[in-house]
Amino acid sequence: MNRLRTIFLAPSAAFTVILFLIPLSIIVAYSFLTRGVYGGVVGPWTLENYQRLFDPLYGIILWRSLVMSTLATILCLVIAFPLALFIARASDRAKGIYLYLVILPFWTSFLVRTYAWMFLLRDTGFINTILTSLHIIREPLPLLYNETAVVVGLVYGYLPFAVLPLFSNLDRLDKNLLESAADLGATPWQTLYKVIIPLCAPGLRAAGVLVFIPCLGAYLTPDLLGGGKSIMIGNLIQNQFTTARDWPFGSAISLALMALVMVLLVSLLRQDGEEAL
Amino acid sequence: MKQSRFLGLFAALVYAFLHVPLLLLCAFSFNSSKFTVWEGFSLEWYRQMFADTQLAEAAWNSLVIALASTVLSTIIGTLCAYGLWKRGSKWLSGSLYLSLVTPEIVTGISMLAFFQWVFRYWQVQLGMHTVILAHVAFSIAYVLLVVMARLRTAEPALEEAALDLGANEWQAFKLVTLPMLKPGIAAAALLAFTVSFDDYVITAMVAGVDSETLPMVLYAMARRGANPVVSAISTVIFLGFGALILISDRMQKA
Numbered sequence: 001m002n003r004l005r006t007i008f009l010a011p012s013a014a015f016t017v018i019l020f021l022i023p024l025s026i027i028v029a030y031s032f033l034t035r036g037v038y039g040g041v042v043g044p045w046t047l048e049n050y051q052r053l054f055d056p057l058y059g060i061i062l063w064r065s066l067v068m069s070t071l072a073t074i075l076c077l078v079i080a081f082p083l084a085l086f087i088a089r090a091s092d093r094a095k096g097i098y099l100y101l102v103i104l105p106f107w108t109s110f111l112v113r114t115y116a117w118m119f120l121l122r123d124t125g126f127i128n129t130i131l132t133s134l135h136i137i138r139e140p141l142p143l144l145y146n147e148t149a150v151v152v153g154l155v156y157g158y159l160p161f162a163v164l165p166l167f168s169n170l171d172r173l174d175k176n177l178l179e180s181a182a183d184l185g186a187t188p189w190q191t192l193y194k195v196i197i198p199l200c201a202p203g204l205r206a207a208g209v210l211v212f213i214p215c216l217g218a219y220l221t222p223d224l225l226g227g228g229k230s231i232m233i234g235n236l237i238q239n240q241f242t243t244a245r246d247w248p249f250g251s252a253i254s255l256a257l258m259a260l261v262m263v264l265l266v267s268l269l270r271q272d273g274e275e276a277l
Numbered sequence: 278m279k280q281s282r283f284l285g286l287f288a289a290l291v292y293a294f295l296h297v298p299l300l301l302l303c304a305f306s307f308n309s310s311k312f313t314v315w316e317g318f319s320l321e322w323y324r325q326m327f328a329d330t331q332l333a334e335a336a337w338n339s340l341v342i343a344l345a346s347t348v349l350s351t352i353i354g355t356l357c358a359y360g361l362w363k364r365g366s367k368w369l370s371g372s373l374y375l376s377l378v379t380p381e382i383v384t385g386i387s388m389l390a391f392f393q394w395v396f397r398y399w400q401v402q403l404g405m406h407t408v409i410l411a412h413v414a415f416s417i418a419y420v421l422l423v424v425m426a427r428l429r430t431a432e433p434a435l436e437e438a439a440l441d442l443g444a445n446e447w448q449a450f451k452l453v454t455l456p457m458l459k460p461g462i463a464a465a466a467l468l469a470f471t472v473s474f475d476d477y478v479i480t481a482m483v484a485g486v487d488s489e490t491l492p493m494v495l496y497a498m499a500r501r502g503a504n505p506v507v508s509a510i511s512t513v514i515f516l517g518f519g520a521l522i523l524i525s526d527r528m529q530k531a
Contacts, residue, residue: 003446004446004447004450005360005363005364006360008356008357008359008360009356009357009360009361009366009369011352011353011356011357012353012354012356012357012360012369012373012417012421013369015353015413015414015417016369016372016373016376016414016417019388019391019410019411019413019414020372020375020376020379020384020387020414021372022391023384023387023388023390023391024379024387026387026390026391026394027383027386027387027390030390079291079294082284082287082288082291083287083288083291085284086284086285086287086288087288089284098288101292101295101296102295104295104296104519105295105296105299107471107518107519107522108299108511108514108515108518109474109475109492109495109511109514109518110475110477111475111477111492111495111496111499112299112302112495112510112511112514112515113298113299114499115302115495115499115507115508115511116298116299116301116302116511117298118499118503119298119301119302119305119313119503119508120298120301122502122503124312124313124503125313125503126301126305126313129312129313129314133314156294156295156298159291159295188281213378213380214380216380217379217380217381217382217383218380219380219381219382219478220477220478220496224496224499224500234380234381234382237382237383237386238382238386241386241389241482247390250386251386251390254380254382254383254386254387257380257383258379258380258383261378261379261380262375265378
C-alpha cells in the first residue's frame with residue numbers, strides 16, 4: 001500500500017509545503033526583520049515589530065476587532081440557538097428545507113451579500129428612502145460606515161456557522177430527558193435553562209469559535225461597511241502590505257492574529273475533542 | 278414535538294433577516310430608476326452589464342480560474358483524502374486544516390510575499406497562473422474535508438476483499454472505493470468551484486494586470502458607490518449559483 005499512498009499524497013503535500021508552509025515561514029522571518037527605506041525588508045533581526053503591537057495607535061484597532069468579533073459572536077449565538085431549536089423540533093422532511101434555507105444565502109458570493117447591506121444602509125439606500133418617504137425622518141440616518149454596520153454584516157455573513165453545529169447538537173439530544181423534565185414538573189423555560197442549554201454546551205462552544213475566528217480575521221466586511229473609521233485587524237494587515245509598505249510590521253500583526261486563532265482552536269479541541277468540529 | 282409559537286415567529290424573523298436583503302437587491306436590479314425608489318420595470322442595468330467589456334473579461338477570467346482550480350484541487354484533494362484514510366499523516370492533515378482556519382488576508386499576504394521572493398530569481402510575473410496556483414492551494418483543504426466525511430462511512434473490508442480476490446492496490450481503489458466516493462467528489466468539486474469563483478481577498482493579492490476577476494471588478498464598483506449594475510450582476514450570480522446547486526442536487530439523486 002505504501003507506494004500508492006505516497007504517490008497519492010505527494011501533490012497535496014507539495015502544494016501545502018510550497019504554497020502554505022513556506023509562505024508562512026517567510027512571514028515569520030519578515031516579522032523579525034526591519035523595514036527598508038523603499039519598503040523592502042532588511043536586517044538586522046529585531047523584536048521591534050512585536051513591541052509595536054502594543055502601541056496605542058494599533059492597540060485600539062486590535063481591541064476594536066476583539067470587541068466587535070465578540071459582539072458579533074454573541075449575537076450569532078443568541079439568534080442561532082432558538083432557530084436551531086426550531087429546526088431540530090421540525091418534522092424530518094421540514095428539517096431539510098429549513099436547513100437549506102439557512103445555507104442558501106451562504107452559497108452566493110460573499111461580496112454580493114455584503115453589497116446587499118450597503119444597498120440597504122447607505123444614505124440613499126433602501127431603509128433611508130423608505131423612512132424619508134414615510135416622513136419619519138427628514139435627513140437620512142447615518143447607517144452605513146460605522147461599527148454597528150460592521151457587526152450587522154459580520155452576523156449576516158457568519159450566522160450559518162453558528163446554526164449548523166447548534167442544530168446537530170440539539171438534534172441529537174435525548175428526547176426522553178426533555179420529557180422526564182416535563183413529567184417532573186419543570187416548566188418549558190426551566191427545561192430550557194436546566195436541561196437543554198447545559199447539554200448544548202459543546203455545540204455553543206463550537207458555534208462560538210466557528211463564528212469568532214472568521215470575524216476576527218474579517219477583511220471585506222469592515223472594509224465595505226465600516227468605512228475608514230472602523231477598520232479591523234485584517235484591514236490593518238492589508239494596509240501594511242500595500243499603502244504603508246511596512247511588510248515586517250504587517251507580518252507581525254498576521255502572526256499575532258494566527259496565534260489568537262490557534263489558541264482558540266486548541267482550547268476548543270482540548271475541551272471537546274475532534275468531534276467538536 | 279410541538280413547536281411553540283414564539284419559536285416559530287422568531288424563526289420567521291431570522292429567515293427574513295437572511296433572505297430579504299438579497300431579495301430586495303435582486304428586485305431593485307429591475308428598477309428603471311437609478312435610485313432606490315421604484316419607478317417601473319426595466320432591463321436597463323442588465324443591458325449595461327452585458328455591454329461592459331471589462332466585466333465580460335473579468336467574468337471569463339473568473340470562470341477559467343474557477344474551472345482550472347476546481348479540476349486540479351478536486352483530483353489532488355481526493356487523492357489526499359484517500360491516502361490519509363489509508364494511514365493518517367499528522368503534519369499533512371494538520372497543515373491542511375490549519376490552512377482552512379487561517380484568515381484569508383494572512384494567506385493572501387503570505388502567498389504574495391512568497392511569489393515576490395521567488396520571482397526575484399525567476400523572471401516571472403503575477404498573473405492567471407499565480408491566481409490558479411493560489412486557488413488550488415486553498416481549495417485542497419475544502420475538498421479533503423468533504424471527501425474525508427464520505428470516506429469515514431466507507432468499509433475498509435471491501436477493499437481487503439478485492440485485494441484477496443487478486444486485485445492490485447490501484448484496481449482496489451479504482452474499482453471499489455472510487456465509485457463509492459462519487460457523490461462526495463461531486464459535492465467537493467461544487468464547493469471548490471464556489472470558493473474559487475467567490476474569492477476576493479487572496480485573489481486581489483496575487484493577481485496581476487491580466488488577471489482581474491469578477492469579484493475584483495465587483496469590489497471596485499461597490500466601493501465607488503450605489504450602482505444598479507452591481508445589483509444586476511449580483512442577481513445573475515445568485516441565480517447562477519442557485520441553478521448550479523439545483524443541478525448538482527438532481528444529479529446526486531439520480
